[in-house]
Amino acid sequence: MPALMGQMMQMPLMISSLIVHAARHSADTEIVSKRAEGDIHRTHWKATELRARKLAQALARLGCSAGDRVGTLAWNGYRHLEIYYGVSGSQLVCHTINPRLFPEQIAWIANDAADKVLCFDLTFVPLIEKIASQLTSVKHFVLMTDWAHMPASTTIPNLHCYDDLLDNESGEYAWPEFDENTASSICYTSGTTGNPKGAVYSHRSTLLHAYASALPDSLDCSAKDVILPVVPMFHVNAWGLPYAVPLVGAKLVMPGPHLDGKSLYELFESEKVTFSAGVPTVWLGLINYVQQNKLKFSSFKRTVIGGSACPPTMMRTLEDEFGVEVIHAWGMTEMSPIGTLSKLKTKHDALDPEAKHRLLEKQGRVVYGVDMQILDDDEKPLPWDGQSAGNLVVRGPWIISQYFQYEQSPLVTVNGQQWFPTGDVATIDADGFMQITDRSKDVIKSGGEWISSIDLENIAMAHPAVHEAAAISCKHPKWDERPLLVVVKKPGAELTAEELLRFFDGRIAKWQIPDDVAFVSEIPHTATGKIQKLKLRDQFKDHKLPTA
């Protein structure tokens, strides 16, 4: 006998339903964008949903059909948002490309995804002129602007004006319903080695992630918020905020190309932003600007920081000086991206402020929908004692099972369940607070013991004269590897290697203190702001430690 089935309405989870919800129930709630054209643009959810429908019509007119990829090279703005919904909502696949990659990488990715249409902001006209001839699959180029800003002459073939395409459509378009497991968007990971690989999200995974991301112990989004995603829409879909914001009916503020401290501060204040999200480096610029000009935030209440580990000093500055709550989060492109967030439980009420801070500095607890565990090198689960460090694996409905066009499964099987190996090394404590100690390939193996490069970097970053620090392994004749600290000093600061190493005394076990410090003028980063440790290790491969 078959089991009894539920008797509920069968409605597939469709991305289009998010913008329809916002258009119906938050019709006049604003979407404010600083445009690549230089001005401020104001619209609302009702108008945006209509324009997304017009875009769906326009893309069909250009010959797109179910499953076709539409690439974007664009900043955070209302047109990019329309593309998210007009593309995914009409069963096409939105492929956001990171414009900070090298031109040849961009071309490689667009070709790998076989993008049929490529939409791009004014900023990227010179880039597209350069690579258009290499983009073998692209049939139509769409410049995301109005007639007035179209270039008088260009070498880009089949170039369309975005606003013009929309103006030619009626908007009389009914969002289709289809299998919720259909692909909705693709993001490529900017791996530090090998070719980038695509994560293919579905309507189902995107909507489950959207629900989870808005929860009180996640990003805590409501209709009382004004949300400014500093994290770009080409960086794992701005961590899902373009979906979570219409879900809750909040006001959305889009910063466009200008992510410097002054531009951001002015937008935060003029639009009364309450909540933001971004990688640590962007907050550095904002904090510096606000400090240097002795300013305050009048509405900014909390921010989520992820992408790479947030230095504890940054958390303290934002909280103590500016009253901005920092939510430390961790995720991956392969995870849509949210995995964990550091939010306290009732049981932590009694902790003293320092103990609370130490918990909040961890990457935190999983949100429901994600599970995790740590494994030793034989794939045996390790205890959740806050001490044992192991390879972090995760599972859940918004985590990839496969990379785009790769046959080989990236998953590992543990006790009959499939898990995605994150490539991170982490501890988990009895309350489920996870802390990343390293990327598995960045860990420093000294005499058989592991030293966390992140711990060393966090201590160095707490020194007032240090602007940025990276700890890497350096060959050592006796210990196999020993830590070398690579440091960029703050402008005008005085600091010697000896002074900085003394700063580690009492802050970490003696045998973990780096053997040497190398001062440099710049540390190399990937296009998404991560330190390129591979490059650094290569740069210092012949470095002779004083202990060697």
Place this chain on the structure above:
Amino acid sequence: MPALMGQMMQMPLMISSLIVHAARHSADTEIVSKRAEGDIHRTHWKATELRARKLAQALARLGCSAGDRVGTLAWNGYRHLEIYYGVSGSQLVCHTINPRLFPEQIAWIANDAADKVLCFDLTFVPLIEKIASQLTSVKHFVLMTDWAHMPASTTIPNLHCYDDLLDNESGEYAWPEFDENTASSICYTSGTTGNPKGAVYSHRSTLLHAYASALPDSLDCSAKDVILPVVPMFHVNAWGLPYAVPLVGAKLVMPGPHLDGKSLYELFESEKVTFSAGVPTVWLGLINYVQQNKLKFSSFKRTVIGGSACPPTMMRTLEDEFGVEVIHAWGMTEMSPIGTLSKLKTKHDALDPEAKHRLLEKQGRVVYGVDMQILDDDEKPLPWDGQSAGNLVVRGPWIISQYFQYEQSPLVTVNGQQWFPTGDVATIDADGFMQITDRSKDVIKSGGEWISSIDLENIAMAHPAVHEAAAISCKHPKWDERPLLVVVKKPGAELTAEELLRFFDGRIAKWQIPDDVAFVSEIPHTATGKIQKLKLRDQFKDHKLPTA
């Protein structure tokens, strides 16, 4: 060509995953229950998940297989929670029965659902002894207690001791994975006419509802909360809290059978409850107790009130006297139950306190996952102007498409979409705030115009001498129907019909003021606390209005 599919992990939404999540990530977070046995019991999520697995084993040993129904007659407590998960998690169907119904109704419902096992609290031994012989489908009766509390002798056949059943199992049980659209639980609506009808929820609908219910603009649940559901687990699954609480990893406090003001207050204080949920009548008792004893709440911050419209005076008392935020909510058994909640938007920041209150007194905005509209009698959509009142219809993945074992669809088709008719009459304003003005069958039709019985009741309830009021239609030779107010005075209060009717002056349009007042000692209620208007109308069918 088939559309491109997403490449995410395929994991069905299983109710068991909620308790597994809580057991893994909130292992030692407490579940505190006031038991039918009279004492306080303390456990935590890890132990509860283990016992739910043992229950799944025990039910299989009793001969249950996929799709079989397990009935419950039980208060809110940890064993009832174990049943929720042990039953649904092992692909059986949890059928919570309202023990406040008449015995013959209970027997009818258990037989209609063909419950194979019936679990019940100590309180209900006499009831089961009375009806056991009528329960034709029940093979096993399970008394939810330990050996020490088992009755020495009883007429109940095939009686098992719940704790004993669990103690005989190992707990070595792996939660199965199956189709997420499988039935997980059944609730019967206690209709005021006709036989009760069953709503059959699925794992999918329950989990989507759980995500939505915990959102900041819904019940706003987090791991910092201590949550006490006063609303019974037999009343639409305690509005989903037994699912939302493990989702967020909060502490859960279960009040058992004692819902009087003193018992509740003591539990709120001893367990530091932050959030609760219940119908208006239960708050009356708690408020009276706290006022009479000049007490304060030390941890209680907010409560959701639904089930029937919350009188504005009750909202003001809780907020102004006790600092408890009231979230006015609306839903139905057929909606799992959450539909709307009254939470303000950023745009309302500028409103004066009175205007805010008027908005908060409405039933509020839909949570994402539910859509609604109002229709005229020809099923044409009415404008969202806050004035036009029409028949409220809803749709969404946690709303029923059909009643259990009814072939006829209850849905109506509007513009090609199927909607569930709620039987409520409501207005919706431009911001999506819905306000119920009546049950469609309770509306008073005076000279072709509709008068809202709820408006009249809210005004009457604001009079200091009124304990409870019900407005019903009364036949009128000229106007067809005119309102009659049926009133229970507060103990010892003096009030005449003239005084009460004068109280309406200036509070509502003159033509809507009731024609007469009838003072009674009691107003009849359904088992779920709703006023039985049908019975009242019948009682006053020969009442002669002074205007007639």
